[in-house]
Amino acid sequence: MFSKTFGYALRSLVYISLNSNEEARVGLEQLSKGLDIPHHFLGKIMQNLVKHGILDSIKGPNGGFYVNAKTAETPVLDILIITDGSLVFDQCALGIKRCNATHPCPMHEDFATCRNGMLQAMSHKTVRTLAEEVKAGKSFLAL
Amino acid sequence: MFSKTFGYALRSLVYISLNSNEEARVGLEQLSKGLDIPHHFLGKIMQNLVKHGILDSIKGPNGGFYVNAKTAETPVLDILIITDGSLVFDQCALGIKRCNATHPCPMHEDFATCRNGMLQAMSHKTVRTLAEEVKAGKSFLAL
DNA sequence: ATAATAAAAGACCTTTATGTCTTTTATTGC
């Protein structure tokens, strides 16, 4: 459905939200072990999140990743757009080039309903809301 | 969302439903031009549909693809399973290995709602219902 | 029989996603 990169990024952001503060940043080592994600691959993903400004990092001893002003309020949808591009929801599931409400493919309505539901959920939920759920033990970030 | 193969297969089945009868089969040439799908790639996809028995074909002059007893009643979901495998709907969107109602990822509920809606639509709609829509001019198979 | 036609089959190529490894750069504590 979505790329692995998206799942890795989202879970990492929530993990860092729950485990970082001014003193203790979260290193790649801890992240990749805690979430069972390949170390170096995760490195690139995190780089990209930092580059997009929704997370901060610092090098050197006691360095690592930590939340900034934007992190908690970042909608899940923003993360998807960073990792998978804005196209994900725009393209026709049957691969028809110009498919829209006035010139629909035979599955257009069904897909649109599903898509809108996902868009709704992903734009309302943020890193903060997910972190709160996980903190309350209602949901989980890893096996 | 789904593979291109799935879209190609579904559109081809509907196209053949609308354009074949005992006399006139639909050849790859016509299919690939009519639906703007790469000729040889489509060949393999069609082979697979024939192998799965939801479509028939015959070689030689005036050969081509044509509907059989199963074609019209094939649910869209069956086509998806043939082209993309049954896993598509089973895996967690965040990539967590064991993610289910009792051990959910933070987005589990939202994804489940979307997935169930799609499953519902895809198991109820068949090649026949889609073909009827297209025949009535309510929806389209190509740009 | 032979030639033409068209699907079946399979070898190969390209791109994208995913993942690994090594080197560089910034920061810290001594």
Next chain:
DNA sequence: GCAATAAAAGACATAAAGGTCTTTTATTAT
């Protein structure tokens, strides 16, 4: 300054999806 640490950066590897090309096989019409 120097060594240790950890992210940044980039080269490289692997697998899957998507696509092209050629050869084989079955069918038909002459």
